[in-house]
Amino acid sequence: xxxxxxxxxxxxxxxLEYSGPPLLFNDYDLxxxxxxxxxxxxxxxxxxxxxxxxxxxxxxxxxxxxxCNKNKDHDDESPTSVIxxxxxxxxxxxxxxxxxxTTSSRPVHGRRVSFVASVDAESSxxxxxxxxxxxxxxxxxxxxxxxVQEKAKRGLCYLCCRGNWLVEKEGCIVCNAKxxxxxxxRAMGSMPEGRKCRSCIGRPIDESRRGSLGRCSRMxxxxxxxxxxxxxxEVEKSCEVNQLHPECxxxxxQQLCQKELVLLQNCPNPPTRLKPGRxxxxxxxxxxxxxxxxxxxxxxxxxNVGGHIMRNASNGNMKVVINNREITKRERQMxxxxxxxxxxxxxxxxxxxxxxxxxxxxxxxxxxxxxxAIKLICAALSLPTPTKIKIPTSEEVNKLVSGFFPEYxxxxxxxxxxxxxxxxxxxxxxxxxxxxxxxxxPFSDEELQNFNVMxxxxxxxYLSTLLELRERFEHEDLTEIANRQSVDQPHDNGHGLSxxxxxxxxxxxxxxxxxxxxxxxxxxxxxAANADYAPLVKExxxxxxxxxxxxxxxxxxxxxxxxxxxxxxxxDISRSDYKPSETDILKTEGxxxxxxxxxxxxxxxxxxxxxxxxxxxxxxxxxxxQLIRIHGGNLQENCKLLDMFEDVQxxxxxxxxxxxxQFCDEGTGNATNKMLASRKLFESVVTHPTFKKMNFxxxxxxxxxxxxxxxxxxxxxxxxxxxxxxxxxRHRQQNGKNHNMxxxxxxxxxxxxxxxxxxxxTSLTDRKLYVSASKGLERETVDxxxxxxxxxxxxxxxxxxxxxxxxSNFSTDASSSxxxxxxxxx
Ligand SMILES: Nc1nc2c(ncn2[C@@H]2O[C@H](COP(=O)(O)OP(=O)(O)OP(=O)(O)O)[C@@H](O)[C@H]2O)c(=O)[nH]1
Ligand SMILES: [Mg+2]
Numbered sequence: 086x087x088x089x090x091x092x093x094x095x096x097x098x099x100x101l102e103y104s105g106p107p108l109l110f111n112d113y114d115l116x117x118x119x120x121x122x123x124x125x126x127x128x129x130x131x132x133x134x135x136x137x138x139x140x141x142x143x144x145x146x147x148x149x150x151x152x153c154n155k156n157k158d159h160d161d162e163s164p165t166s167v168i169x170x171x172x173x174x175x176x177x178x179x180x181x182x183x184x185x186x187t188t189s190s191r192p193v194h195g196r197r198v199s200f201v202a203s204v205d206a207e208s209s210x211x212x213x214x215x216x217x218x219x220x221x222x223x224x225x226x227x228x229x230x231x232x233v234q235e236k237a238k239r240g241l242c243y244l245c246c247r248g249n250w251l252v253e254k255e256g257c258i259v260c261n262a263k264x265x266x267x268x269x270x271r272a273m274g275s276m277p278e279g280r281k282c283r284s285c286i287g288r289p290i291d292e293s294r295r296g297s298l299g300r301c302s303r304m305x306x307x308x309x310x311x312x313x314x315x316x317x318x319e320v321e322k323s324c325e326v327n328q329l330h331p332e333c334x335x336x337x338x339q340q341l342c343q344k345e346l347v348l349l350q351n352c353p354n355p356p357t358r359l360k361p362g363r364x365x366x367x368x369x370x371x372x373x374x375x376x377x378x379x380x381x382x383x384x385x386x387x388x389n390v391g392g393h394i395m396r397n398a399s400n401g402n403m404k405v406v407i408n409n410r411e412i413t414k415r416e417r418q419m420x421x422x423x424x425x426x427x428x429x430x431x432x433x434x435x436x437x438x439x440x441x442x443x444x445x446x447x448x449x450x451x452x453x454x455x456x457x458a459i460k461l462i463c464a465a466l467s468l469p470t471p472t473k474i475k476i477p478t479s480e481e482v483n484k485l486v487s488g489f490f491p492e493y494x495x496x497x498x499x500x501x502x503x504x505x506x507x508x509x510x511x512x513x514x515x516x517x518x519x520x521x522x523x524x525x526x527p528f529s530d531e532e533l534q535n536f537n538v539m540x541x542x543x544x545x546x547y548l549s550t551l552l553e554l555r556e557r558f559e560h561e562d563l564t565e566i567a568n569r570q571s572v573d574q575p576h577d578n579g580h581g582l583s584x585x586x587x588x589x590x591x592x593x594x595x596x597x598x599x600x601x602x603x604x605x606x607x608x609x610x611x612x613a614a615n616a617d618y619a620p621l622v623k624e625x626x627x628x629x630x631x632x633x634x635x636x637x638x639x640x641x642x643x644x645x646x647x648x649x650x651x652x653x654x655x656x657d658i659s660r661s662d663y664k665p666s667e668t669d670i671l672k673t674e675g676x677x678x679x680x681x682x683x684x685x686x687x688x689x690x691x692x693x694x695x696x697x698x699x700x701x702x703x704x705x706x707x708x709x710x711q712l713i714r715i716h717g718g719n720l721q722e723n724c725k726l727l728d729m730f731e732d733v734q735x736x737x738x739x740x741x742x743x744x745x746x747q748f749c750d751e752g753t754g755n756a757t758n759k760m761l762a763s764r765k766l767f768e769s770v771v772t773h774p775t776f777k778k779m780n781f782x783x784x785x786x787x788x789x790x791x792x793x794x795x796x797x798x799x800x801x802x803x804x805x806x807x808x809x810x811x812x813x814x815r816h817r818q819q820n821g822k823n824h825n826m827x828x829x830x831x832x833x834x835x836x837x838x839x840x841x842x843x844x845x846x847t848s849l850t851d852r853k854l855y856v857s858a859s860k861g862l863e864r865e866t867v868d869x870x871x872x873x874x875x876x877x878x879x880x881x882x883x884x885x886x887x888x889x890x891x892x893s894n895f896s897t898d899a900s901s902s903x904x905x906x907x908x909x910x911x
Contacts, residue, residue, distance in 0.1 A: 244268035259285035279321020333361030336391025365398035506739030511861035523687035555634035559585035743790035745803035
């Protein structure tokens with residue numbers, strides 16, 4: 086920062102000023118975390134849902150202090166913006182708390198703040214945390230060697246220089262600096278790589294502390310919540326920089342590659358506390374030791390790691406050879422005590438079970454490990470004996486099956502797909518479909534329970550809407566009857582009954598339900614009261630007046646969204662043993678919080694029937710994807726939230742084809758056509774600086790609804806589509822059947838809408854737009870659509886690898902129509 090001139094400083098805002106640690110927590114990363122400095126932006130990320138104030142303040146305050154300072158200089162009162170996101174696991178909702186006044190009037194350039202931290206009013210009690218204090222931390226961490234040694238000798242805290250040996254402290258896994266409970270969070274910040282001083286972030290750990298990875302002090306456990314500790318310890322164990330690097334390990338004189346290291350670490354009996362160094366390994370017996378030393382462990386045999394064992398591997402000179410290695414004095418002693426004849430420089434073959442035979446002989450001479458008291462002998466000589474073969478856990482088996490690649494290696498291969506769209510475009514349906522398609526257990530018991538509750542709650546809400554409509558219909562009907570009667574029989578003022586009238590009992594229930602809905606207590610009453618009201622719901626639904634109201638409401642299009650679907654099932658749903666079906670789950674509204682982000686990790690399962698290979702794409706089990714779905718409602722305010730997603734590889738933008746005749750209130754008081762609102766959002770996302778190099782996949786969703794609707798509502802109901810002139814569909818008789826000579830009206834409309842979006846896209850950017858159609862409620866089409874996204878990513882990777890020219894079929898050329906492949910999914 087110091088090298089930057091004054092003008093740039095103002096422009097770059099606090100993102101570049103900030104030199105503290107990144108925000109929490111693990112590297113399942115949704116977005117990237119708060120930058121440390123210009124050159125070092127960590128990949129760590131998701132922030133815990135339950136922040137402790139202590140944990141977040143050390144991160145926030147240095148920013149704020151600097152920001153305030155700068156604001157003073159520039160007369161700008163705008164506060165630092167903060168967004169805190171959180172998740173419980175890689176699969177869950179992330180709630181975004183967005184401060185109202187987060188918008189900084191100054192543009193943020195260069196490395197953007199991908200994850201900004203918020204300062205709440207409450208936190209101002211620590212406003213005096215100043216830049217000087219921040220410098221203290223730096224100084225403490227970088228203090229001279231003598232000062233450090235002195236502190237270590239006296240057992241002082243490295244930051245406040247107080248305390249003694251008896252005071253509990255937590256140490257940095259890189260430099261071993263120790264901090265007391267008052268300083269540890271300030272010194273270590275949010276610990277995106279585990280317990281490291283802020284200045285040690287990004288540096289490899291001290292190998293002597295490898296054994297303590299993932300095990301923190303009781304002091305820290307007392308200070309943070311369980312969830313925070315879990316996340317910090319997980320990230321400490323799994324983040325890449327803390328891993329042992331294969332280049333530092335030599336086995337039998339040969340440097341290991343990643344795969345060999347992973348194999349070594351994940352075998353049933355791995356070397357204990359593997360550190361960088363040179364080792365020898367007897368693949369036949371499993372003996373393992375440091376180069377030039379006697380064996381220290383018997384690990385799993387037959388691992389394909391390192392080179393061939395050398396005769397002098399353990400620097401033995403006893404002229405007795407086991408599996409091509411000359412053994413050490415201790416080992417010879419052990420053999421003698423075990424009764425093995427060692428006279429005359431024999432060479433033995435020893436297998437993993439302990440059977441040994443002399444070279445050239447067929448039959449084993451004996452079994453070393455079955456010798457009486459062998460354990461005692463080995464223990465006395467500090468030599469290893471075979472440990473019981475561990476049965477690998479299912480997790481270990483998975484690791485073995487997936488090619489020995491641990492989480493952090495897999496994450497390197499993870500591609501991120503960001504799914505966005507205007508409200509109601511179907512993003513959450515696609516997200517749920519993806520879970521059903523690619524997850525072995527798509528929904529946890531808790532999620533299923535939540536769906537259950539949500540569906541029951543929604544159903545009572547739909548019911549209440551229907552009851553309200555019934556009242557309206559009854560009133561209209563009675564008025565009409567009264568009018569008719571006054572014309573026919575002017576002197577008869579008798580009260581006629583409407584087909585929409587219900588019994589007083591149902592009327593009372595209807596009024597009660599309506600009151601509950603208005604009071605917003607539906608959640609409190611249901612589903613607990615479900616069992617009590619189920620018989621009443623059954624009676625209600627059977628009632629002819631309710632049925633008539635339902636039919637009329639449906640015909641008039643007054644039942645929005647999934648209301649019609651769920652009302653038809655309301656009796657089943659109100660039963661206490663109700664279990665939602667997949668379709669019920671897909672159609673459930675309100676399962677993602679209105680300010681939520683949801684993300685899931687998945688890989689495309691290999692299917693023998695799929696045509697993956699024919700498309701030239703080998704199935705790579707290591708290819709992991711992350712689907713991140715943001716609720717459209719979140720993107721209204723200049724799409725600020727999108728700042729966080731600069732590390733996604735593809736933006737999937739979802740548009741509901743059926744929106745062309747729908748209207749919404751965008752807060753202006755005027756009804757806006759939903760397709761135009763969708764276009765506006767599309768423009769903002771496409772031109773958002775975060776995605777300036779990214780290609781887009783446009784999903785034109787709800788094709789089934791378009792097919793139905795277009796037959797009676799013309800596409801040019803939306804002013805953007807006013808020049809749509811469909812070709813007239815002609816039928817040709819063939820084998821007694823009607824055949825369309827042209828594509829259907831819906832397909833023409835799809836092609837036209839795709840063309841309009843492509844043209845818009847090319848007018849905004851020179852990137853590529855890939856378009857496909859989808860029916861969110863159909864599993865197969867969602868599968869096809871997401872696989873298409875995968876292909877797009879692959880083409881793009883190939884394109885950047887080989888700098889090939891255009892892939893012609895999917896050009897963004899505005900004049901080109903979507904290819905067959907694009908509408909294959911229809
Ligand atoms: N017929 C039909 N309905 C769909 C399709 N995709 C989604 N829906 C329905 O459309 C409604 C809205 O879909 P959502 O997936 O909730 O839309 P969203 O993008 O999450 O928008 P919000 O509901 O505002 O969060 C739901 O009732 C879905 O069941 C589709 O392809 N065809
Ligand atoms: Mg939704």
